[in-house]
Amino acid sequence: MNLYKFGKRVVSIALFPVYRVKVLGKENIPKEGPVIICSNHISNLDPPVVGMTCPRDIYFMAKEELFSKPILRALMVRINAFPIKRGMKDRNALRKGLEVLSESNVLGLFPEGTRSKTGEVKEGLAGAGFFAVRSNAQIVPCAIIGPYQVFRQLKVVYGKPIDMDEFRANKSSAKEVTDTIMEEIKKLVENHR
Template identity: 55%
Template sequence: MKIEGKENIPSNNGVLLCSNHIHLLDPPLVGAFLKRQTRFMAKAELFQAPILKQLLPKLGAFPIRRGMSDRQAMRTGLKLLKESEVVGLFPEGTRSKTGKLGKGLTGVGFFALRSNAAVIPCAVIGSYKWFSTLKVVYGPPVDMETLRERKASPEEATQLIMQGIQQLLNENSKREKQD
């Protein structure tokens, strides 16, 4: 395991932590190395499973119904950000089957624009296979102020956040090749 960029996570105020998603273990991995609890938005179906329905709320996760506008999940996320919590999202909405970063959904742009939270891109790089290196990189905050001031669309904000995640992936794949 390698962890980089923890200093980019503010110690107070709301944080919107946005990561790529390559494996089921990404949520605990992305949140485990931070001093603050990360409250992940998780698909509602997980809250139906016998063990998970009791475990997920205790871990701070909250449900979202995918494929529709879930107003309750949006209110919960904004409330948590306003209360200076760390909210973790996987903007692609699902795991990548190819390992490549997919298109981000506009919900992440909505949270970024409607809150004053720091938006932190994060990249999970590598493989969960035995004897391979897995790295979590927390990038510097994405500057959302200009977009907030000019009331940009959630699509535009999402694009900027996805660029931040892709940049982390690109920089770290170059470094891996050089090493």
């Protein structure tokens, strides 16, 4: 068993009962081909929660600081994470994300960039739209509906893939596509609260 699958099992055993995790819409995640899962961001626990509830392995971007120590770097790489420099355009991270998708993998993104302290869905950054228009990946919106409180139910809802044909045909801007993705995430939050 590889480290990703082992970690997924451990996280599931630890978090599912504590937060009474309920997962809806897993069937909306394509079983094969490139996929981008775009989720709202309310806690540091969001990446492991999305990772453990998705039936496919996910590659996540993680802040560059987590790769500064050799042991931590080795661990991050083995759990499918790759570094991104925050607050600037990071061409290496963009290239790596497109490479992940070109190999028919799943890329996990939190378009808001930082956690929402209020739990409300905030405006997304253009990065999610960039990957959506520059790849042929299917875009799956995801809503994490908290709060993360012990023995209170946490919902993870996967929506139907967003039709990207029109956006790609019209060469829509990355920001316009991200705005659409965030609207879909907001709808999931509102419909499943």
